[in-house]
Amino acid sequence: MACPVDEFDLIARHFDWPARHPEVSLAVGDDAALLDPPPGTRLAVSTDMLIAGRHFPLDTAPEAIAHRALAVNLSDLAAMGASPLGFTLSLGLPQTDADWLARFASQLRTGAERWGCDLIGGDTVGSPVLTLSVTVIGSLPAGKALTRGGARAGDRLAVTGHIGDAALGLALALGEESLPVLSPSAAAYLRERLDYPEPRLATGRALLPHASAALDCSDGLLQDIGHLLASSDLAAEIDIDAIPVSPAAAEWLEARPADWTRLVTGGDDYELIVALPPEVEIDPVWGLTVIGRLVDGPTGEIRDRQARTLPQRRGYTHFPASPSVDKGEDVNG
Amino acid sequence: MACPVDEFDLIARHFDWPARHPEVSLAVGDDAALLDPPPGTRLAVSTDMLIAGRHFPLDTAPEAIAHRALAVNLSDLAAMGASPLGFTLSLGLPQTDADWLARFASQLRTGAERWGCDLIGGDTVGSPVLTLSVTVIGSLPAGKALTRGGARAGDRLAVTGHIGDAALGLALALGEESLPVLSPSAAAYLRERLDYPEPRLATGRALLPHASAALDCSDGLLQDIGHLLASSDLAAEIDIDAIPVSPAAAEWLEARPADWTRLVTGGDDYELIVALPPEVEIDPVWGLTVIGRLVDGPTGEIRDRQARTLPQRRGYTHFPASPSVDKGEDVNG
Numbered sequence: 001m002a003c004p005v006d007e008f009d010l011i012a013r014h015f016d017w018p019a020r021h022p023e024v025s026l027a028v029g030d031d032a033a034l035l036d037p038p039p040g041t042r043l044a045v046s047t048d049m050l051i052a053g054r055h056f057p058l059d060t061a062p063e064a065i066a067h068r069a070l071a072v073n074l075s076d077l078a079a080m081g082a083s084p085l086g087f088t089l090s091l092g093l094p095q096t097d098a099d100w101l102a103r104f105a106s107q108l109r110t111g112a113e114r115w116g117c118d119l120i121g122g123d124t125v126g127s128p129v130l131t132l133s134v135t136v137i138g139s140l141p142a143g144k145a146l147t148r149g150g151a152r153a154g155d156r157l158a159v160t161g162h163i164g165d166a167a168l169g170l171a172l173a174l175g176e177e178s179l180p181v182l183s184p185s186a187a188a189y190l191r192e193r194l195d196y197p198e199p200r201l202a203t204g205r206a207l208l209p210h211a212s213a214a215l216d217c218s219d220g221l222l223q224d225i226g227h228l229l230a231s232s233d234l235a236a237e238i239d240i241d242a243i244p245v246s247p248a249a250a251e252w253l254e255a256r257p258a259d260w261t262r263l264v265t266g267g268d269d270y271e272l273i274v275a276l277p278p279e280v281e282i283d284p285v286w287g288l289t290v291i292g293r294l295v296d297g298p299t300g301e302i303r304d305r306q307a308r309t310l311p312q313r314r315g316y317t318h319f320p321a322s323p324s325v326d327k328g329e330d331v332n333g
Numbered sequence: 334m335a336c337p338v339d340e341f342d343l344i345a346r347h348f349d350w351p352a353r354h355p356e357v358s359l360a361v362g363d364d365a366a367l368l369d370p371p372p373g374t375r376l377a378v379s380t381d382m383l384i385a386g387r388h389f390p391l392d393t394a395p396e397a398i399a400h401r402a403l404a405v406n407l408s409d410l411a412a413m414g415a416s417p418l419g420f421t422l423s424l425g426l427p428q429t430d431a432d433w434l435a436r437f438a439s440q441l442r443t444g445a446e447r448w449g450c451d452l453i454g455g456d457t458v459g460s461p462v463l464t465l466s467v468t469v470i471g472s473l474p475a476g477k478a479l480t481r482g483g484a485r486a487g488d489r490l491a492v493t494g495h496i497g498d499a500a501l502g503l504a505l506a507l508g509e510e511s512l513p514v515l516s517p518s519a520a521a522y523l524r525e526r527l528d529y530p531e532p533r534l535a536t537g538r539a540l541l542p543h544a545s546a547a548l549d550c551s552d553g554l555l556q557d558i559g560h561l562l563a564s565s566d567l568a569a570e571i572d573i574d575a576i577p578v579s580p581a582a583a584e585w586l587e588a589r590p591a592d593w594t595r596l597v598t599g600g601d602d603y604e605l606i607v608a609l610p611p612e613v614e615i616d617p618v619w620g621l622t623v624i625g626r627l628v629d630g631p632t633g634e635i636r637d638r639q640a641r642t643l644p645q646r647r648g649y650t651h652f653p654a655s656p657s658v659d660k661g662e663d664v665n666g
Contacts (some may be wrong), residue, residue, distance in 0.1 A: 025375070030564075031479050031548050032379035032413040032471070039372035042358070046365035049423035049466060050455045079364040090382035090423075090466040123382045125465075133382060133423040133456075133466030138365070145365050215364050231363070 167266020220315020500599020
């Protein structure tokens with residue numbers, strides 16, 4: 001039921017839970033939050049904006065929206081090797097639906113507590129379209145961080161988890177025509193992976209002393225590898241067959257083998273892409289799969305070891321030059 | 334001319350200027366920015382979302398939008414007594430107009446350099462309506478800040494600058510019917526005050542050792558005084574005649590004396606409201622005018638010294654309970 005309420009009541013009712021980090025001296029409720037980081041703390045700051053109908057389908061559940069808004073930002077902290085500290089949320093609401101807000105805020109709190117990231121501020125405004133902007137602040141030991149630019153020729157290229165599930169889940173969510181018929185459990189799994197991405201915080205932290213470069217995979221595997229290559233001034237040789245896929249995605253590929261291009265160009269997986277120097281021994285708990293290696297060559301070039309032709313379009317473009325884009329480009333991270 | 338471009342080109346072209354603060358170790362271009370604050374630094378964090386047609390008229394110049402997006406956030410830092418360090422910008426764009434972006438980015442850089450606030454990150458996405466979300470980070474000496482809750486009975490209540498110009502400027506911008514006829518210079522001044530609010534950073538910093546409480550005036554003078562009273566558990570006695578108005582606003586009031594209610598309930602002035610203990614001697618360089626004092630009484634009550642009836646509605650409501658609101662409520666800070 002739509003239920004117009006006063007903004008200040010709204011904030012007080014739904015977004016006022018206690019902060020847990022001792023560094024957060026003052027959270028929601030004043031002109032600004034106050035943080036007192038211990039000496040020697042390096043802070044990592046990242047921001048992402050999500051818009052209904054562009055970054056998630058219009059009928060997405062409020063729980064999934066709340067989860068996503070925090071998860072995609074925390075994924076950026078994971079990619080730096082940082083630990084979450086706090087976040088701000090700007091929320092543009094087309095209407096104030098008390099039930100929607102309660103569900104959204106409850107899931108946001110669940111995520112905040114699970115990932116250890118305190119809500120430290122926000123703004124709620126009226127908007128013609130549901131819009132969320134989250135800024136996360138994380139902490140790192142002084143002088144440390146996993147940037148995109150530290151990789152060297154000879155490093156292995158590896159990814160966490162499985163690649164491509166979210167792109168397939170999106171195709172299902174949008175009801176694309178002539179999709180392969182999947183088992184109900186596989187279809188549900190792919191939708192779940194789209195709606196509830198998991199920031200790889202523990203792996204990012206564990207890799208901080210070991211990886212030479214990292215970023216998260218939000219715009220498409222090939223495109224994001226391209227960002228790492230551009231920052232590190234390298235090329236890459238990858239093995240398409242080595243890219244880890246989930247059993248659900250494998251079921252899809254069995255029906256439609258040519259769809260491997262969807263998996264390597266679709267966004268929203270929020271897995272980590274990391275470069276590992278040759279001397280680093282990979283710990284199984286990191287959950288990594290090696291998919292290739294970095295080489296000297298034309299900066300940004302990616303070639304397949306078996307010389308397969310890779311898709312020209314490597315991933316999501318936010319402002320496509322052509323209006324005839326496929327639906328998958330309406331979603332990014 | 335609308336000119337669709339690639340997001341990464343767009344960022345590189347318009348939003349990649351060097352950071353100046355030594356604390357900013359890594360600004361735009363990786364998964365997250367990196368800050369290395371000196372030991373003993375307290376950080377203040379605030380965020381605001383602005384939506385075209387709600388927080389500024391649709392035909393507002395890109396320069397005014399860029400100025401406003403940064404200024405209204407910096408006003409929150411000013412109200413804490415903090416010094417700007419860096420900011421993130423999330424930008425939802427209905428189209429990518431190269432000329433618009435160039436003008437917007439140029440003014441943003443002007444503001445960033447003038448106020449000493451480095452752009453440390455951002456996100457640009459497609460959106461059906463122009464949407465901006467800025468998060469600012471400022472610094473304070475350890476243990477210090479001007480909060481809303483420190484005022485005591487007997488403190489003087491004071492404001493910076495002039496109150497109400499932005500509300501009158503908005504009425505002009507929206508072309509409200511039957512407004513008073515003003516001199517061209519007065520009309521231009523009021524529009525300028527709406528479009529180019531000035532964060533009171535120097536005054537905020539100067540008041541840090543002296544004021545007992547502060548906040549900025551963004552939702553309407555009476556409403557924002559109410560926030561201070563609620564946080565400090567006090568009432569206030571004010572003198573409407575003491576509220577400082579600009580010569581342009583005075584010209585308006587001469588034609589329409591009853592419009593004093595607009596001035597005390599209109600938002601967007603971004604002046605500071607401060608509480609000053611009796612022993613503090615007011616330095617003229619702070620630019621303050623005393624408008625009343627804080628008293629014990631029903632929390633949040635505001636009464637006029639001459640017992641004039643104050644407006645029921647004290648300021649802007651983001652989600653009004655009634656659809657029959659006046660146009661002024663579409664704008665807030």
